[in-house]
Amino acid sequence: MKARLILNKDFIVGKVDDRIFGSFIEHLGRAVYNGIYEPGHPTADDMGFRKDVMELVKKLNVPIVRYPGGNFVSGYRWEDGIGDRKNRPRRAELAWHTIETNEIGIGEFQEWAKRAGSQVMQAVNLGTRGPEDARNLLEYCNFPKGTYYSDLRRSHGYEEPFNIKVWCLGNEMDGPWQIGAKTAEEYGRIACETAKIMKELDPTIELVACGSSHLYMPTFGKWEATVLEHAYNYIDYISLHNYYGNRDNDTRSYLACSLDMDKFIKSVVAICDYVKAVKHSDKTIYLSFDEWNVWFHSNEADKKIAPWQIAPPQLEDIYNFEDALVVGCLLITLLKNCDRVKIACLAQLVNVIAPIMTENGGRAWAQTIFYPFMHASNYGRGTALIPVVSCEKYSTGKVKDVPYVETIGIMNEDKKELTIFAVNRSLDDDIEFEIDLRDFANASLIEHIVLEHDDMKAVNTADNPDTVVPHSNGITDVSADKAIARLNKHSWNVIRFSI
Numbered sequence: 001m002k003a004r005l006i007l008n009k010d011f012i013v014g015k016v017d018d019r020i021f022g023s024f025i026e027h028l029g030r031a032v033y034n035g036i037y038e039p040g041h042p043t044a045d046d047m048g049f050r051k052d053v054m055e056l057v058k059k060l061n062v063p064i065v066r067y068p069g070g071n072f073v074s075g076y077r078w079e080d081g082i083g084d085r086k087n088r089p090r091r092a093e094l095a096w097h098t099i100e101t102n103e104i105g106i107g108e109f110q111e112w113a114k115r116a117g118s119q120v121m122q123a124v125n126l127g128t129r130g131p132e133d134a135r136n137l138l139e140y141c142n143f144p145k146g147t148y149y150s151d152l153r154r155s156h157g158y159e160e161p162f163n164i165k166v167w168c169l170g171n172e173m174d175g176p177w178q179i180g181a182k183t184a185e186e187y188g189r190i191a192c193e194t195a196k197i198m199k200e201l202d203p204t205i206e207l208v209a210c211g212s213s214h215l216y217m218p219t220f221g222k223w224e225a226t227v228l229e230h231a232y233n234y235i236d237y238i239s240l241h242n243y244y245g246n247r248d249n250d251t252r253s254y255l256a257c258s259l260d261m262d263k264f265i266k267s268v269v270a271i272c273d274y275v276k277a278v279k280h281s282d283k284t285i286y287l288s289f290d291e292w293n294v295w296f297h298s299n300e301a302d303k304k305i306a307p308w309q310i311a312p313p314q315l316e317d318i319y320n321f322e323d324a325l326v327v328g329c330l331l332i333t334l335l336k337n338c339d340r341v342k343i344a345c346l347a348q349l350v351n352v353i354a355p356i357m358t359e360n361g362g363r364a365w366a367q368t369i370f371y372p373f374m375h376a377s378n379y380g381r382g383t384a385l386i387p388v389v390s391c392e393k394y395s396t397g398k399v400k401d402v403p404y405v406e407t408i409g410i411m412n413e414d415k416k417e418l419t420i421f422a423v424n425r426s427l428d429d430d431i432e433f434e435i436d437l438r439d440f441a442n443a444s445l446i447e448h449i450v451l452e453h454d455d456m457k458a459v460n461t462a463d464n465p466d467t468v469v470p471h472s473n474g475i476t477d478v479s480a481d482k483a484i485a486r487l488n489k490h491s492w493n494v495i496r497f498s499i
């Protein structure tokens with residue numbers, strides 16, 4: 001099979017906001033406890049953070065990490081996690097039915113994020129709490145000194161404010177499962193008033209209002225429109241969440257789920273712009289796709305976990321090779337929409353539906369999905385070029401007109417590099433992929449990285465962490481104004497040129 005991509009350096013989607021490579025740590029399962037934090041572990045640092053995990057996190061180059069939830073935040077009392085650890089209460093945590101020890105709270109997580117080279121994207125509780133607590137939390141985090149909460153922070157050893165820039169106004173407030181779920185009217189009002197108060201206290205922050213919990217929520221669309229009608233002037237982003245899975249073991253359809261993500265993004269953009277029009281506003285609302293990933297492998301196992309444990313192994317999806325291809329397609333889709341998607345968070349980062357796994361007291365390793373994320377985060381920064389693609393398409397019982405090649409080119413003018421990400425969705429055929437480089441005279445190949453495996457269900461484990469790993473032996477021939485790359489059947493490709 002053959003396919004062709006034309007790239008023109010003047011035809012751009014937009015500048016990629018680095019925060020599109022964000023991730024997420026929730027107080028859930030073994031994400032925090034026995035994930036990023038395990039004081040007795042042989043690699044633990046002076047604060048009990050695992051250095052082996054930190055090393056893997058750093059490879060992913062994550063600029064922003066959403067915290068502390070997720071569903072968890074809707075019942076969270078942030079004051080439980082500050083001050084002397086001896087006095088911190090244990091709580092029955094109602095979102096995930098565990099015991100929360102509060103050993104890690106806002107201050108410790110700030111420190112972890114600093115060590116990881118990330119910013120924190122802080123969520124406030126709009127489930128059981130409201131504007132007053134959000135305001136107090138913001139004062140604790142961002143106010144320099146001389147007020148009750150800023151001085152409380154200083155008394156806890158944090159002299160300098162945390163200066164958290166991005167704040168989420170609650171989490172999935174449309175979901176019946178959410179603690180303190182709300183109607184769109186109720187949430188729109190509370191989001192507006194909370195945003196107003198928070199921006200009075202710190203006008204430099206950016207705020208994310210909750211969109212629908214996923215594309216197929218019965219209130220999707222109307223929810224976004226109503227929330228935006230109320231809060232438009234005070235917020236900066238609306239959130240999107242979606243998880244994907246191969247529940248019917250229909251890989252050809254599964255590999256097409258990024259088309260669904262694309263539809264979701266374009267629908268939310270249309271709703272934002274509809275509200276902009278009816279408000280005669282000059283302001284544009286951007287998108288924060290702050291929960292996305294594959295999530296389905298662990299669903300059955302989770303039903304068997306006894307409640308009220310500390311850090312049980314919840315949501316521990318073991319990802320296979322085809323999941324990595326899907327994550328690659330999803331990353332390309334986010335990049336293709338980077339004119340409006342400014343923030344995105346791979347949910348989550350460690351142990352809980354995560355690219356990084358750990359054993360309690362033992363090893364840490366990279367799952368299959370680690371690699372496309374690592375490549376995109378390290379080589380996908382710059383300007384996204386409009387991908388003009390010609391290739392064959394396929395259909396299944398569930399999806400129609402799926403291009404065999406999913407691709408995007410990113411030009412990094414600072415580094416003088418052009419990187420092309422491409423997934424070949426075909427289960428049977430290699431593709432001869434012609435890249436028209438007419439605009440990049442003298443481009444030379446740096447490397448062609450490939451992630452591939454014969455077995456779509458192959459996984460990485462603690463004993464065999466290198467079953468699915470990338471290699472740099474991809475074949476790309478460059479001539480004057482074009483390159484011919486071989487996209488092996490069902491493969492993820494990163495083709496890097498110096499320009």
Ligand code: AHR
Pocket residue numbers: 026069070071072171172291347348
């Ligand atoms: O990421 C796991 C959960 O998925 C989050 O807590 C919630 O926001 C979503 O439903």
